[in-house]
Amino acid sequence: xxxxxxxxxxxAGWIIPVSVVVSVIAGIAIYLFYVxxxxxxxxxxPEACVNCHIMAPQxxxxxxxxxxxxxxxxxxHVPHNNQLNKYYFKAKDGMRHATIFTMRAEPQVIMILxxxxxxVKQNCIRCHEKVITDNRMAxxxxxxxxxxxxxxxxxxxREVPHGRVNSLSSVPYARVPLLKSPxxxxxxxxxxxxxxxxGTRDKGQGTGDKGLGTRDR
Numbered sequence: 038x039x040x041x042x043x044x045x046x047x048x049a050g051w052i053i054p055v056s057v058v059v060s061v062i063a064g065i066a067i068y069l070f071y072v073x074x075x076x077x078x079x080x081x082x083p084e085a086c087v088n089c090h091i092m093a094p095q096x097x098x099x100x101x102x103x104x105x106x107x108x109x110x111x112x113x114h115v116p117h118n119n120q121l122n123k124y125y126f127k128a129k130d131g132m133r134h135a136t137i138f139t140m141r142a143e144p145q146v147i148m149i150l151x152x153x154x155x156x157v158k159q160n161c162i163r164c165h166e167k168v169i170t171d172n173r174m175a176x177x178x179x180x181x182x183x184x185x186x187x188x189x190x191x192x193x194x195r196e197v198p199h200g201r202v203n204s205l206s207s208v209p210y211a212r213v214p215l216l217k218s219p220x221x222x223x224x225x226x227x228x229x230x231x232x233x234x235x236g237t238r239d240k241g242q243g244t245g246d247k248g249l250g251t252r253d254r
Contacts (some may be wrong), residue, residue, distance in 0.1 A: 078131055079124075081111045084214045089138050091147070095199055097211035102198035113160050114153060126156065146204045154189065161190040 047055040070076070077085040087096045099105060104113075115130075116122045130153070137143050149157065162169065175181045184193070195201055 073135070078127065081109055083109045086110050087213050089134060091138065091143050091205055093211045093213045094205065094208045095147070096213050097208045098199040100212070104198040108164070108198075112164070113157050116156050117160065117163060143205070145206075158190055 046052075074085070074088050077088060083096060083099065086092045099110070111123075111127075115126050168174065169185055178184075191197065
């Protein structure tokens, strides 16, 4: 360990410049972690998914579906065979989403990738195993076993849970949790303006304890 520290330690004349550079990089990394609300992605709260505003249609359609009462985003969209694979998949998918969104390269219509489809299907089976293995269903429908093996679940259940319309403009007035401002309160001089989140407006959208954007009629 001491040898490793000796290797990493800069020459005497470079200690201060290197320390400054490392401090700046560390500060930027901490700020990015904070402003992107990265810690929220370690939770299972659906609200974490709308940190990226392009997921508003998906959140709105889920919140109006029957799955809202039983399942959240991670129940369907990440593996549950073990914790390591769960967080590895979340990190990999999250980095891809963050990169696409940062580069403003998101498509108008968001389509789930093949890897995500496999995960969703596995979770459908995990939750509905008793239904798809029920012999009574097979007796009522001769093609039940074949359809169960040869099709994706959503080939038949097309409205579950996000509906058929999934473009960024499909639900322009979606009621989703509004993001809070990442600026600390002590940095805000005008309290009357600063307390509003970046997703709010002076008129037409409500803030406060409700947590949902609304529009006055």
